Amino acid sequence: xxxxxxxxxxxxxxIMPHTVFATVNVEERTEDDLKIWDDIEVNENNLDNxxxxxxxxxxxxxxxxxDLFVEGEEEELFNFITDxxxxxxxxxxxxxIDDNNKSDAKEYAEDFYDYNYFGKGKNYDGILFLIDMDTRxxxxxxxxxxxxxxxxxxxxxxxxxxxxxxxxxxxxxAAKAFVVRAExxxxxxxxxxxxxxxxxxNGDLIEKKSINWLLTLGIPTALSSIMAYIFISKHKxxxxxxxxxxxxxxxxIQYGQFVDNFLTTYTSRTYIxxxxxxxxxxxxxxxxxxGSSGRSHGGGGRRF
Amino acid sequence: xxTVNHKCPSCNANxxxxxxxxxxxxxxxxxxxxxxxxxxxxxxxxxxxxxKTEKKDKETPIEMDEYQCQDCGAKIVADKNxxxxxxVYCKNTAILKNRLSDKFxxxxxxxxxxxKEDAIEAFKAVGKGKFLMPKEFAAEKNIKELSAIxxxxxxxxxxxxxxxxxxxxxVSTWTTGNYRHTKTDTYHVERNxxxxxxRIPIDGSVRFNDAIMxxxxxxxxxxxxxxxxxxxxxxxxxxxxxESEEAKKISIERAKQSCYKVLNxxxxxxxxxxxxxxxxxxxxxxxxxxxPVWMVNIKYKDKLYTFAMNGQTGKMIGDIPYSKSKxxxxxxxxxxxxxxxxxxxxxxx
Numbered sequence: 006x007x008x009x010x011x012x013x014x015x016x017x018x019x020i021m022p023h024t025v026f027a028t029v030n031v032e033e034r035t036e037d038d039l040k041i042w043d044d045i046e047v048n049e050n051n052l053d054n055x056x057x058x059x060x061x062x063x064x065x066x067x068x069x070x071x072d073l074f075v076e077g078e079e080e081e082l083f084n085f086i087t088d089x090x091x092x093x094x095x096x097x098x099x100x101x102i103d104d105n106n107k108s109d110a111k112e113y114a115e116d117f118y119d120y121n122y123f124g125k126g127k128n129y130d131g132i133l134f135l136i137d138m139d140t141r142x143x144x145x146x147x148x149x150x151x152x153x154x155x156x157x158x159x160x161x162x163x164x165x166x167x168x169x170x171x172x173x174x175x176x177x178x179a180a181k182a183f184v185v186r187a188e189x190x191x192x193x194x195x196x197x198x199x200x201x202x203x204x205x206x207n208g209d210l211i212e213k214k215s216i217n218w219l220l221t222l223g224i225p226t227a228l229s230s231i232m233a234y235i236f237i238s239k240h241k242x243x244x245x246x247x248x249x250x251x252x253x254x255x256x257x258i259q260y261g262q263f264v265d266n267f268l269t270t271y272t273s274r275t276y277i278x279x280x281x282x283x284x285x286x287x288x289x290x291x292x293x294x295x296g297s298s299g300r301s302h303g304g305g306g307r308r309f
Numbered sequence: 310x311x312t313v314n315h316k317c318p319s320c321n322a323n324x325x326x327x328x329x330x331x332x333x334x335x336x337x338x339x340x341x342x343x344x345x346x347x348x349x350x351x352x353x354x355x356x357x358x359x360x361k362t363e364k365k366d367k368e369t370p371i372e373m374d375e376y377q378c379q380d381c382g383a384k385i386v387a388d389k390n391x392x393x394x395x396x397v398y399c400k401n402t403a404i405l406k407n408r409l410s411d412k413f414x415x416x417x418x419x420x421x422x423x424x425k426e427d428a429i430e431a432f433k434a435v436g437k438g439k440f441l442m443p444k445e446f447a448a449e450k451n452i453k454e455l456s457a458i459x460x461x462x463x464x465x466x467x468x469x470x471x472x473x474x475x476x477x478x479x480v481s482t483w484t485t486g487n488y489r490h491t492k493t494d495t496y497h498v499e500r501n502x503x504x505x506x507x508r509i510p511i512d513g514s515v516r517f518n519d520a521i522m523x524x525x526x527x528x529x530x531x532x533x534x535x536x537x538x539x540x541x542x543x544x545x546x547x548x549x550x551x552e553s554e555e556a557k558k559i560s561i562e563r564a565k566q567s568c569y570k571v572l573n574x575x576x577x578x579x580x581x582x583x584x585x586x587x588x589x590x591x592x593x594x595x596x597x598x599x600x601p602v603w604m605v606n607i608k609y610k611d612k613l614y615t616f617a618m619n620g621q622t623g624k625m626i627g628d629i630p631y632s633k634s635k636x637x638x639x640x641x642x643x644x645x646x647x648x649x650x651x652x653x654x655x656x657x658x
Contacts, residue, residue, distance in 0.1 A: 214656050214657065215655075215656065216652050216655050216656050217655035220651055220655055221648050221651050221652040221655060222648065224647065224651050225643070225644045225645075225646075225647035225648040225651065226644065228643060228644075228647050229639075229640045229641075229642075229643035229644040229647065230640070232639075232640075232643050233636055233639055233640045233643070236439075236440075236441055236631075236636075236639070237441060237631050237636060239439065240439055240441065240442065240628065240629040240630070240631050241628050241629075242524060242626035242627050242628055242629065243518070243520045243521050243524050243626060243627065243628050244520060244523065244524055245519060245520040245523055246520075246523035246524075246526065246563060247563065247566055248563055248566040248567045248570065249506055249509045249560065249563040249564045249566070249567045250567045250570070251526065251527050252506045252507050252508060252509045252527075252564075253504060253505070253506055253564075253567050253571070254504075254505040254506070254507060257504075257505045258502050258503070258504055258505075258571065259502060259503040260500075260501070260502045260575070261500075261501040261502055261503075262499075262501075263499070263500055263575065264497065264498060264499035264500075265477070265496050265497075265498055266496060266497040266498075267494065267495075267496055268476070268495045268496060268497050269494075269495045270492060270493065270494045270495070271492070271493045271495075272490055272491065272492040272493075273490070273491045273493075274488045274489070274490050274491075275488065275489045275490075275491070276487055276488060277484070277487060277488065277489050
């Protein structure tokens with residue numbers, strides 16, 4: 006009996022850290038107390054989204070609903086994340102779920118970020134990484150200034166980094182790879198696409214309008230020169246005749262035998278590279294869309 | 310040396326050819342005549358012997374001949390190619406008969422149908438649609454000299470056998486896997502045909518620019534009449550100084566180019582490398598004719614411009630100057646308009 010209770014005790018001690026730390030503290034949300042940022046406009050369309058989004062303690066940063074990480078891992082990850090936040094003044098959140106009550110990973114990720122007190126500065130700058138075990142998708146969503154750091158190419162880079170571990174089930178490594186890669190990008194500064202965009206006072210991504218001077222000056226120079234040449238050449242009326250087409254009796258032409266004898270053939274072969282299907286994303290640029298809260302988000306996901 | 314003149318059969322006054330009525334009108338008695346009326350008269354021309362003094366002036370290499378005007382007896386000086394001219398004193402037409410006889414006898418002539426007024430109007434209209442032309446260029450006051458000249462032309466007709474030989478290539482490409490294949494088939498190609506050219510006109514006078522004469526082509530040969538010196542009254546005329554052999558060479562070259570063009574159009578290959586091109590004359594004929602041309606000399610801003618009008622069809626040609634400032638403004642305008650459009654497109658797209 007004693008032996009059995011000891012066994013149970015050691016078993017409990019063994020599993021306790023996992024069960025205790027895996028629990029995420031969730032507060033209650035009610036219609037009267039939604040616990041969201043004041044500037045989010047609540048309407049009948051997004052009320053359900055808000056109520057279905059768990060209200061969490063925004064300082065925890067790691068919300069392991071799917072219970073994928075163990076204690077030591079979470080701590081290590083938490084340290085990475087706080088370093089990132091301090092260094093770059095952008096928020097960073099890692100979420101894992103095994104039950105997605107929204108339509109897809111994208112919606113869950115955006116709602117989770119928007120309906121909790123995440124984000125730095127007036128545009129709620131920050132990045133969120135979601136591992137959705139329900140729809141089997143990893144998703145990265147960016148908000149505010151983070152859109153300028155993480156353009157489409159870098160989002161792909163983040164997904165690449167995490168995806169390698171996702172396929173082999175190393176979820177912690179995946180999350181860590183995401184954080185490390187995100188940190189590296191942020192240290193490198195704005196993405197190469199950032200020059201073409203800016204974030205306006207509402208946190209929306211706006212493409213900078215610019216004139217292509219090479220085309221704007223080059224084409225008209227060529228066009229007006231060609232036009233002037235054509236009109237000026239029409240002024241020249243005196244031309245030496247080189248043929249006698251006008252004096253040729255065309256119906257009177259008697260054709261002889263046409264000869265078309267096949268001589269040789271030659272076939273050459275050129276390597277044109279594999280015609281692999283590229284990803285749907287076009288190179289360069291930043292894509293953004295509006296979440297249910299009305300905020301703009303960048304980001305992207307990948308199924309595993 | 311003799312000069313011929315055309316006298317009114319009724320009053321013996323001078324008679325000029327009238328392009329409008331295609332006949333001869335006497336300015337004095339108002340009599341109108343047809344060619345047949347004058348033919349008889351022509352036989353009775355008084356032939357005035359004129360002492361021909363070939364002035365071999367060392368300073369002027371141009372050979373000038375002296376003739377005597379039948380009407381006033383004044384001396385008419387004409388260069389060696391002039392066939393019809395005017396007496397500087399009495400303004401009557403002097404036709405230098407020996408310049409129109411024997412080997413210089415034209416077989417046919419197309420009489421003028423366009424008058425001096427037509428030529429002036431045609432010149433005034435050259436600026437039509439040419440908005441880069443200086444505004445004052447096509448003004449009547451710029452016409453320095455206007456002369457109606459029968460210009461000697463050779464009309465060359467021939468049959469030509471033309472042949473083109475060469476290598477033609479057909480190229481097709483397709484893709485399998487990661488490779489693009491390009492297949493080039495080479496063929497030995499030959500095309501030949503018999504061509505017939507009718508009366509290619511070649512300017513028979515060295516003095517007149519060949520390009521100008523080419524540019525007023527074509528003439529309507531339906532209106533070719535048998536030559537009679539009477540057509541020349543009231544006009545200037547030249548005799549040829551380009552020999553028929555020379556004219557043949559030029560015509561054959563032009564004919565060949567037309568043959569090659571036709572044969573090339575029958576070669577339907579993506580690439581063709583000619584190895585042999587021939588044009589062989591089988592049957593030929595050359596005719597000496599006088600064709601009507603209005604020469605219009607323009608002086609504009611101290612520069613001379615030569616315009617010419619086909620005296621039969623009224624086609625007026627010449628190199629029309631363009632105003633540099635107008636061309637620049639035009640350039641700027643197109644530039645600004647297209648830059649605005651393209652600038653806006655690149656800004657918003």
